[in-house]
Amino acid sequence: MIVITGGAGMIGSIIAWHLNTRLNRDDIVIVDRITHEEQWQNLAHRHYAHYLDKDQLMDWLQGRNDIEAIIHMGAISATTERDFNKLVTTNIQYSQNLWNWCADNKVPFFYASSAATYGDGSQGYDDASIDNLRPLNGYGYSKHFFDQWALRQVRNNLPVPPSWAGFKFFNVYGPNEYHKERMASVAFHTFRQFSETGTMKLFKGTRAGVEDGMQMRDFVYVKDAASVVSFFLESAAGNKPAPNGIYNIGTGKARSFKDLATAVMTGMAREPHITFIDMPQDLQGKYQYFTEATMSKLAGIGYRQPFHSLEDGVRDYVQNYLIKEDKYC
Template sequence: MKALVTGGAGFIGSNLATTLESKGHDVTILDNFSSGNYRNLVDFHGNVIIGDVTEQEALEKAKDVDIIFHEASITDTTITDDRIMLGQNLEGFRNVLNFAAARRIKVVFASSAGIYGKAKKVPYKEAGEYVPHNVYAYSKLAMERLARIFSAQHSIQIIALRYFNVYGPREYYKGKASSMIYQLYLQMKSGRRPRIFKFGEQERDQVYVKDIVDGTILAAKSDIDGFDVFNLGSGQATSFNRIVETLQKCMKSSLQADYFDNPYPDYQNKTLADLSKAKKGLGYQPKYDIRKGAAEFIKTMEGEL
């Protein structure tokens, strides 16, 4: 395939781009480098376009592609300015869809489990309840709705992938938006006790980035008509206490959790992906549980892989 990866200098985008390239595909990256980092592209040998998806002329530089992986977006959930978030995420995506529709090419894009918010039924099913609790999550829901319209109007394939809590190599640049696993690792590496909300019983579906990349490529290869949406996660809910215990074992550390009050009244106490649709429709099968993923991630950060 001849692929365009928007946001290809970012965390998931760079992992996706280099994996596609290693499989023999022709890959072009489009990134504005507002948050992505050049170090993520040291192992990438393809074309890199410096530009923004909100600029049509930047997209026009990507010639002869037959599929778009749209990973570009503002992912910082603490941003509360609706105009900034929706202007970048929704309007940028609209440009991508216009580009794809004019060429009748397939689009696979990153949505988010944040769409579910505090939905009552867990595990989350794709057709379940949507209660987005911040503008980032709403922007992803709006993107899905726009994709459905475009797919129907222009008869193109568009697949939305609701990523759960992704962690893994190349997320170091994200700062406060990086994964919990990465932040706790840094705390423990510096000799500090890992700080988690009282009393560590909250649970998240933590999914290793290699599983996310595999699922995204499977979506690209699928022959699904029109628009569809799939969850991509690990299918396991891991407590914060379990994450600390896993890091203790992987790092051979005796540092104990430092519990503090949760300042967020609308916090999701549990997330868990129902993967039955992705397994059946895409052949998706996650390979990394929390112990295997964390161990590999730590080895990567410490230069052992």
């Protein structure tokens, strides 16, 4: 069986979709704690063996010898979370407990890190080294702490899972993100706002040299993110597992929020219209103006599946999900 924590979240549920539809696997254990009243719909089309609350997982794992891998996507993912004690408990200690269980039981472990660990980008976006990174918020720091802890386990010859990888997801967008509210992608917010008001609000260029709406991100379609995770899962089950380590998951090509919003509105077959607004006070000084994943490490281990272009990913998202009566994947 394959355990997916955060399995009712966007990335977790699309990983389950990939296992169901691409690998014909339904021996899946979904672990989560659903707090949004509509989030259960992320699981409505999935086939899986068990659902567990996140606090049930460690007890459930005791004595089991039928776990093929743990895919750990569960976390507090809000970049605006201010309660650092909650971040420590959920994003660090829970992850450490799962890592240790996998190490003790010789089970592959794959977990979600984040591009938020790169901070303002002054140290670049290269997954070859995570030294000297300075995240801009507590969420990013909690992910960076666990990355550092995992690498320290390796350096100190402490127990590690037989196969493991941490995934620095860049700006993931796509179906099943609807429960994330403010933390949902700008693609989803564009569709909703433009449908309701006829315009999309984007931030003004508050930094010198940055024009309105031209803050840049490496936008990656959630189906591509799931494909990379599946590659590592299948590799771990084969004769030549992928090298352990931390990997970026992005396209390697930064695009502007203006490009993204325009692609959404074009996908809706309507004339784009954008309004520029001031950046909220709580984001000032904690905002990434540019992200672009260095992808040579993933390519270097043999991952060859092409990533959707921004336009192709947005088109699939809008036309096959957002405009449908049932928008869930």
